[in-house]
Amino acid sequence: MKKFPGVLAAVAALLAGGQAMAAGELHIYNWGNYTSPELKEKFEKAYDVKVTIDGYDSNETMLAKVKAGATGYDIVVPGDYMIQIMVGEGLLAETNPSAMENYKHVDDRWKDVYWDPGRKYSVPWQWGTTSFAVNTAVYDGDINTLAILFDPPDALKGRINMLNDINDVINAGLRYLGYPRCNKNKDQLKELSQLLLNAKQHWRTMAYETIEKLTSGDVDVSQNWNGASMRARKQVPTLKYAYPREGFTGWMDNVAVLKDAPNLENAKLFMNFIMVPENAALISNFARYANGVVGSEKFMDPEMIESPEIVMPANAPAPEFVPPCDKEVVDLYNKIWTNLKK
Amino acid sequence: MADTAHRTPRALDLKYQPGFTSVAMLCFFVLYAPIAVLVFFSFNANRSVTRWTEFSLDWYVRALANEGIQNAAVTSLEVAVFATVFATSIATAAALATTRVARYRGMTAAYTVINMPLMVPEIVTAVATLSFFALLRTTLGINFGLGNVMIAHTVFCIPFAYLPIRARLENMDLTLEQAAADLYATPWRTFRRVTLPLLVPGVIAGAMLAFIISLDDVIITMMVAGPGQTTLPIYILGQIRRGVTPEVNAVSTILLAVSILFVTLFFLLGRRRT
Numbered sequence: 364m365k366k367f368p369g370v371l372a373a374v375a376a377l378l379a380g381g382q383a384m385a386a387g388e389l390h391i392y393n394w395g396n397y398t399s400p401e402l403k404e405k406f407e408k409a410y411d412v413k414v415t416i417d418g419y420d421s422n423e424t425m426l427a428k429v430k431a432g433a434t435g436y437d438i439v440v441p442g443d444y445m446i447q448i449m450v451g452e453g454l455l456a457e458t459n460p461s462a463m464e465n466y467k468h469v470d471d472r473w474k475d476v477y478w479d480p481g482r483k484y485s486v487p488w489q490w491g492t493t494s495f496a497v498n499t500a501v502y503d504g505d506i507n508t509l510a511i512l513f514d515p516p517d518a519l520k521g522r523i524n525m526l527n528d529i530n531d532v533i534n535a536g537l538r539y540l541g542y543p544r545c546n547k548n549k550d551q552l553k554e555l556s557q558l559l560l561n562a563k564q565h566w567r568t569m570a571y572e573t574i575e576k577l578t579s580g581d582v583d584v585s586q587n588w589n590g591a592s593m594r595a596r597k598q599v600p601t602l603k604y605a606y607p608r609e610g611f612t613g614w615m616d617n618v619a620v621l622k623d624a625p626n627l628e629n630a631k632l633f634m635n636f637i638m639v640p641e642n643a644a645l646i647s648n649f650a651r652y653a654n655g656v657v658g659s660e661k662f663m664d665p666e667m668i669e670s671p672e673i674v675m676p677a678n679a680p681a682p683e684f685v686p687p688c689d690k691e692v693v694d695l696y697n698k699i700w701t702n703l704k705k
Numbered sequence: 706m707a708d709t710a711h712r713t714p715r716a717l718d719l720k721y722q723p724g725f726t727s728v729a730m731l732c733f734f735v736l737y738a739p740i741a742v743l744v745f746f747s748f749n750a751n752r753s754v755t756r757w758t759e760f761s762l763d764w765y766v767r768a769l770a771n772e773g774i775q776n777a778a779v780t781s782l783e784v785a786v787f788a789t790v791f792a793t794s795i796a797t798a799a800a801l802a803t804t805r806v807a808r809y810r811g812m813t814a815a816y817t818v819i820n821m822p823l824m825v826p827e828i829v830t831a832v833a834t835l836s837f838f839a840l841l842r843t844t845l846g847i848n849f850g851l852g853n854v855m856i857a858h859t860v861f862c863i864p865f866a867y868l869p870i871r872a873r874l875e876n877m878d879l880t881l882e883q884a885a886a887d888l889y890a891t892p893w894r895t896f897r898r899v900t901l902p903l904l905v906p907g908v909i910a911g912a913m914l915a916f917i918i919s920l921d922d923v924i925i926t927m928m929v930a931g932p933g934q935t936t937l938p939i940y941i942l943g944q945i946r947r948g949v950t951p952e953v954n955a956v957s958t959i960l961l962a963v964s965i966l967f968v969t970l971f972f973l974l975g976r977r978r979t
Contacts, residue, residue, distance in 0.1 A: 390932030395943015415933035418943030
């Protein structure tokens with residue numbers, strides 16, 4: 364810093380003064396309203412570190428800022444596919460969480476994931492599933508099938524909301540037809556397009572406001588995330604989250620450290636800190652999704668452990684984590700999607 | 706009545722065309738009904754923004770006690786006050802330099818440059834500002850912290866402050882300033898004792914516009930803000946993704962009340978002088 368106006372110097376001094384109380388700093392850039400204030404406080408006390416939390420509204424906003432460089436943030440919490448992209452672009456620090464003391468608490472199923480094999484860059488934050496919820500007061504038949512969305516019973520025709528998300532809709536369609544993901548097969552895609560166009564007459568809306576739509580009675584079925592379904596059920600107890608036998612999508616947000624993090628050591632401490640079961644439970648109790656750390660159930664709100672949206676029934680298929688598809692597939696999907704939304 | 710003669714005949718007056726009232730009412734309804742719904746549900750007792758149960762002020766209490774909201778509000782105010790003071794000062798100087806001087810080459814160009822931020826799409830400015838500050842940080846190591854956001858806000862607030870000040874200057878009677886000069890007042894004294902006092906309503910109007918524009922900005926702030934620099938609109942946006950609760954409605958209602966207060970003051974101050 365060379366010369367800059369006195370006022371700015373005063374402002375800068377004020378800001379610096381305000382933060383100089385603790386021994387260190389840690390700047391977290393996470394999804395909005397996603398970081399437990401209790402967790403923050405506990406970490407601050409344990410390590411005498413002043414933590415700031417800022418929120419973003421999409422993986423893409425976060426990526427845009429991080430790519431510009433020198434954001435000043437230490438920690439980001441990208442979704443599964445975004446970790447893969449950021450590792451590819453060389454934006455994340457190789458912190459080797461698998462060598463950290465508390466890594467032993469991480470559930471084995473989250474250790475060798477496609478977006479970070481062997482966990483060299485990231486640790487689990489929270490994970491969930493994307494399926495759909497049905498109001499059983501309107502339809503009380505079998506809901507564990509994707510036929511509810513694509514070939515609905517009469518009671519649900521015209522009462523369905525789909526997520527306005529190309530991948531969530533197309534992947535559900537491919538599962539219903541029994542075809543593989545990231546599909547390039549023209550005949551199969553033609554069939555898929557027909558299926559979606561035909562099902563569209565039964566769909567009332569395509570939107571992200573799932574809780575509002577289900578609880579206001581605007582629709583009786585909505586494609587939905589499990590945590591959102593749990594919150595909707597608290598208002599309308601007859602809502603039930605489906606585990607379709609054809610399969611459904613899983614997703615995970617992960618804590619990663621930026622390559623140009625100003626407080627690298629504190630960021631590593633934070634990674635290690637959130638793998639402690641008691642601390643992982645704080646994350647879940649606040650944001651209401653499962654966390655991927657074994658033993659955290661003991662410290663979680665009982666209503667979460669009993670919640671059918673969070674704890675999957677034993678006979679449900681395993682959630683499928685879909686990697687990003689290559690450009691050719693994306694172009695084919697875009698055509699189907701544009702045609703569907705006409 | 707003396708001015709009846711100047712009125713447009715009824716048959717041609719827009720106000721008396723068939724359907725004028727219903728079209729106007731429909732427009733007002735579409736504009737304001739969603740805001741009314743938002744305010745209504747901020748007083749809802751349960752955590753839904755679509756199903757009414759009973760009246761409650763709980764969400765206001767929660768919003769005001771929320772540390773994230775408090776910090777964001779303080780940041781918003783710091784930025785808005787800084788941007789208002791600087792943008793208004795610069796805009797006043799710019800307005801004087803484009804009205805109270807002999808025409809010079811490049812005056813139109815200057816006028817265009819000052820108002821450019823109004824024409825450029827905000828997302829373009831946002832991305833440009835993002836790379837500009839990133840470049841400063843990575844190549845020169847210069848980082849003003851919250852100053853980055855303050856500078857960015859000052860820049861896009863200047864044209865908003867400039868327009869009312871310039872309009873006021875153009876409508877002001879020049880004879881008073883000429884009379885002061887005739888009575889041997891120095892240019893500075895003329896400015897200080899005649900021009901500036903007459904200009905005050907324009908300056909206040911410009912300052913209030915700048916304040917509101919700064920307080921409401923999302924896109925540029927989102928791109929420029931660094932650690933611990935979340936402003937209120939960005940905080941609200943971050944909440945929406947994870948399901949709206951009436952807490953967001955309550956914060957929005959407070960923000961709306963502040964905006965209405967300023968717009969009303971702006972209106973009253975403008976009316977007093979004309």
